[in-house]
Amino acid sequence: MHHYYKSEAADVVATVQEFYCAKEALSESLVELGKVFGGAIAPMRDITSHFAGGVKLSASPELDVHWRRPDEFGYRSLRHKAVPPKGITKEQRAAVRANHEHLWEQWRAHCPPRLETHDYWDRLNVNTGNLLLCGGILFEHQNVAYFALGFEINKADHEANVSAGKPTSGWINGAVEILPSEYEAARLARTGAVA
Numbered sequence: 001m002h003h004y005y006k007s008e009a010a011d012v013v014a015t016v017q018e019f020y021c022a023k024e025a026l027s028e029s030l031v032e033l034g035k036v037f038g039g040a041i042a043p044m045r046d047i048t049s050h051f052a053g054g055v056k057l058s059a060s061p062e063l064d065v066h067w068r069r070p071d072e073f074g075y076r077s078l079r080h081k082a083v084p085p086k087g088i089t090k091e092q093r094a095a096v097r098a099n100h101e102h103l104w105e106q107w108r109a110h111c112p113p114r115l116e117t118h119d120y121w122d123r124l125n126v127n128t129g130n131l132l133l134c135g136g137i138l139f140e141h142q143n144v145a146y147f148a149l150g151f152e153i154n155k156a157d158h159e160a161n162v163s164a165g166k167p168t169s170g171w172i173n174g175a176v177e178i179l180p181s182e183y184e185a186a187r188l189a190r191t192g193a194v195a
Helices: 010-037 061-065 090-110 117-123 128-134 155-164 180-191
Strands: 003-007 041-045 049-056 136-141 144-149 176-178
Touching (some): 003 180, 010 041, 010 117, 010 144, 049 117, 117 128, 128 136, 128 144, 136 180, 144 180, 176 180
Antiparallel strands (some): 003 176, 041 049, 136 144
């Protein structure tokens, strides 16, 4: 069961807007990283962050020296260590390793840092443990922040728990509970979809 909230508090709206700006900046950085390596970068995410995944490269076995085999979508990850082909000279092996180190230097120089989503939820005063267990979505539309949480937040319970030194689900400044239909209407309006 989801619980739906909205907040018009300026600090809350600014935090949600900042998250989406950071997400857009990450997407732009992934495009630039792809230009360095000659293929699109897979935008990845886990339960606490967004980050760069593999590079869309050909399935040519020649690339296996430096890159893992392509996944089901054709993306390859840079190997931690080069795998030089058998039967080459010591000097050729050294050249392969030097080339691999150069690839890693390029990756480190151009790969954007992870976008930690929990940093933004922390700023909103939401218990990230509850997020991990129950989930949560946020977005902003027309200077209103909307939230769909897998757990309930209650201002009175939050204040009582803080006073008693007990764990709390947190409280989003200015949050009011809304009907799922209001949340869905805002979500569709934001994405430009038709209900």
